[in-house]
Amino acid sequence: MSQMVLQFVTLFFFITLLLLLFVIWRVLQPLQAIKQAITERSPQELSPLEANVPSEIAPLLKSINYFMAQLDTTLSRLKRFTAEAAHQIRTPLAGLNSQAQNALDETDETLRQKQLQHILESSDVLSNTVNQLLNRATLTHRFQSHPFSPVSLDQLTKETCRELVVWALQQDVEMEYVGEVQATINGDEFALKQMLQNIIENAIKYSPKGGVVEVELMADSKKPAASWVLQFRDQGVGVPDQDKEHIFEYFYRSPDNFTSGTGIGLSIAKEVAEHHNARFHLKDNQPNGLIVEVIFPQHSEALL
The missing domain is CATH 1.10.287 (Helix Hairpins)
Structure with a gap:
């Protein structure tokens, strides 16, 4: 009797093992197909x-x-x-x-x-x-x-303005930081500083002698979402409406722009902003000049 039980258990074990191997083969077959498709x-x-x-x-x-x-x-x-x-x-x-x-x-x-x-x-x-x-x-x-970490946006902006104020004065342009709010966002401090430098340098470069570049950080609580708004205001000749949609393209130079430049700075700034889930907005300053706005959601994550 015990011999029959042993034979039954052995047979059951082998059948179970074969079924298990068949199931594993069936499960792995699609993975093999994907592997083959990639290899070829x-x-x-x-x-x-x-x-x-x-x-x-x-x-x-x-x-x-x-x-x-x-x-x-x-x-x-x-x-x-x-x-x-x-x-x-x-x-x-x-x-x-x-x-x-x-x-x-x-x-x-x-x-x-x-x-x-x-x-x-x-x-x-x-x-x-x-x-x-x-x-x-x-x-x-x-x-x-690089993962995001908390960044004091107001302190970083002030620091960047201080670093560029001497160069601005050499161009006979005055710089003013007029923001009063404090803002902390999740971001890459190095990348954000590159963005700030490129925007401010661009504003100074296109400002007239004796002009003023204003930088302001504001809180915007309008619906649908609260935002931090960084505004850069210059008093230059501005940007024609037909060029506004192109100035963030790499190496784009307006046919009417005779100032030397690389055509890269604002493109880099836009990439940094998009990486921080922020967006750019351009509008005309009064009576002349350009206003560049960078709008950060107050709770932002990286766009990978």
């Missing part, structure tokens, strides 16, 4: 995966497709930016080479001095462009690797 793809193929999988595996497939879509967007943006950056660097380099050659061949000392001055100006533009590109690369890395 070229490195440039980042379109969504299409596979018939059980409902239990569907969230995994959705997460993989979401990641691939993000990677595709990042790579496309990187390719476009690299091509534009290469063009922006080659142009002043070619100009520097041409101007230096002309200065070597020039016999008129007055003309040579003017050509040397043009070389210095082109060198400054190239240096600023490279610095901005390096800053953008640093920020792109930080966006992916």
